[in-house]
Amino acid sequence: MHTTPSDTELQTPGCLDHLWFKLRSVEWLYNSNMEQQMTNSHVLFLVKQGTGCLTIDLQEYRLRKEAVHIALPGQTMGVLTESGAELELYVVSFDLFRDGAGEIKPPHQGEIPVYPESQMVFLCDLMYGCWRHESGLERFRGQSAFHELMYELIKNIRLEPEMNSRSGLETSRTFIENYYYDNLTIEQLARIAQISPKYYVDLFKKTYGKSAIDYLTEVRVNRAKQLMVHSGARLRDIAHQVGYNDEFYFSRKFKKEVGMSPTAYMKNRKRRIAAYSPHVLGQLLALKMIPYAAPLHPKWTAYYYKLYKADIILHLSAYRANQDWEANIHALAQASPDIVISRDDSLHPLERERLEQIAPVIVLPWNDQTWRDHLLLMAQQLDAVQEAHDWLAGYDRKVSQAKEQLHRLLGGETVLAVSIHKQQCRISPVRGMRDVLYADLELPPPQGLNPDQYNMAVPVERLAELDADRILLNVCQEEETLRYWQSLETSPQWLDLRAVRSNRVYPITSDPWREYSAHASGRMIDDLLRLLCGADAAASSSESLPLL
Template identity: 55%
Template sequence: MFRHEGAKPKIVAISPDEFLFRLRDLECIKGDGNWRIGQQLAASHVLFVVEKGRGRLMLGKDEYRLHQGAVYICPPGGTYGAEADDPGELKIFLFKFDVFRATDQGCERVQNMEREDSFPLKGAITPDDQLVSLCEEVFRHWHSGDGLERFRSQLIFQELLYRAMKSRSLLSGESQTALEAAKNYMERYFNENLTIEQLARIAKISPKYFVDLFKKTYGISAIDYLTELRLNKAKELMAQPNARLRDIAHQVGYHDEFYFSRKFKKKVGIAPTVYMKRRRRKIAAYRTPVIGQLLALKMIPYAAPLHPKWTPYYYKLYRTDIAVHLSAYRRNLHWESNIETLLHARPDVVISTDELDAEEKERLEQAGPVFYVPWEKIGGSNCY
């Protein structure tokens, strides 16, 4: 994610007829008592189509709601994972496919999403009623066992992609629909007095259609999504020293602090004053296993290593509660930058496992008081 900043290549829309597609694999995943897709790296493009049920999908660091008719694409090199709200109800078609672009030298596979010729279809796609029926048809021919029928499944898959691209009305120079533009506006200006009429104008559709389309596309109403944005930001502000409830309410878009308090308690389960009291002490979890130890004591760390792939459980549930995110990539590979982050965060106390080498311990102890937990007593390498 972090790399040397240079001039970013501009991503431009390429005519769809310049691309070639080949389906590599297809699964129809039905829920059971333990249904989930662990966070994993996509070696090819991955298309998700939800036939029924509800759940959550992580694409990179973004979280989406799975619901009937929802359609998402993960590009190669991205990460994805999913889980169901009610495992017995969820049914998803999962397509893995390659994208090629015709050039003067032949065909080359499209893999780098920051190149100018990258395939623009990714992220959330406005649902199309015909997609699910096409999924059933592709699946039937793909698993027929006959080579000619499998060839036919490739043709029907082209139709499926056509329907997805048809519903994906691209804005000028960007891989975003007008609906996504309104959603992005909400994410940027959630603290303002936003109205459905204003958001509908951004999406260039009527207010009634905006309400229906937003709920159908994202599985949550626009108002509920705005509330989530505001409360997540409020949680971040509550972790700051000397934070005042009235100021926080105003900063996230609520002029009435009592209304904000009622909203917060309804969504989070505890009053904001109680939440702030629990967050008052800035405790940093330096290693991943420490997070679980703190949570068992009902203590949410101020800083902790988080990553959607390497620590998916903690990332999903606590990323908005933990103010400072340290790198969790491959057993603390970036320990030097993590310590630099802690030096700036100035935690009251740091808790770490004790298997660090002398240099790392010496640097870590510059960030504040450090308490070490014996590594072998909390499960050793099994904690990763």
């Protein structure tokens, strides 16, 4: 038995008396990723079974039964399942109101340790069933269950001893980040966390998804990368600065973590290249080049952010709709890159003029050339022609292998790519997905589909006329679109589509399917093989184009 913490312990004296909660929606995810998206409501994440990774803004959390997580309006959030691990997750959106004036905040946010043996999972099951019920009375019952859930959550927050242990654990993690160059031991870190070494090892892995030693290695390698770009120091000195007395041991650790030797990495990073759009970043990676500056954000460029946030020194704004180009120009002016690469169709005239004052600019003619043309053009400018030809040869091999597998599986069945944005359905809206599906892989489009209809908004009735055997579905991850999709997926018109009736609708994410680059095209093929042929086929395909 555990004791219920008091309101004073929760540091919420009287605040709950003035707050009103209203359930907005309940989702149940089973072994499914949630593409990074922005929320306009409060969102509660509660694990029914298994583990996974949750990202809220720039912070990563370990999803597990012993904790719930709350994201606030305006934050971005995304979920990744772990290879070989099951994850059942409830995602509960709710609104929060306050009596009178004052800022509206939930009593808790971020990660909240809880007692998993409480009634919270039962209440989520009940709430999920009621929320999807046709009866208004049952949906009202769902609101009641939600209020009971919030009560159970606050009642079952763990403060002692778990909260103190996790506070100490976070202190030890900060110590690793500040003193990575010292000879740190588990015993020393456990003393800082004020728990036993055995419990420390278990709790660190459980909380952060990796061991303390692996985290120390990650911090050291990331710091070494920064020194290689900035300092110009010798490899031996860099090894010593990040905590390795043996230069050769450091080189082995670095190569194991990064996939290339420190010498090759330093040679790769000598030139300060600025990628001015995610598409350019996808081209540079195919040339085995990591830029000094590029657009990175856990929502807008989630894949690149996760893999290369430590390698790319200057993170530019990745959200062009915010018109952040002046901030990007200012950041680049401070960094003094050697060269800037951009698309011609995305540059404001003044923006281009300002860029050219900073460094030479390679402008890719976007509408007149393919990604292959762009890759070769960049390769010529960057003295990487052989790397471009090697990558293209590997891509052709990947296409050939994938085409054989897919044609054998499909046997002539038609494939249609559909994107939903706001309250519109669009057919194959971007060049990348069209090129991969119909040009490279030569998959059969539905009869009656002509190129004039690409990127055209069409009603569901037109999708029925095309009568595709299989549909690849991209749903934009923003609130208006998700509300429309929630109503569309239960409509008779949608349910009557051939692909829906045969359970052959496959969700595809905006990244990589809406990006037009060499790297994204290779990832699209891997994703398609995973969806249609299984994980083993995708793993085999990805070997022909290894990640940098």
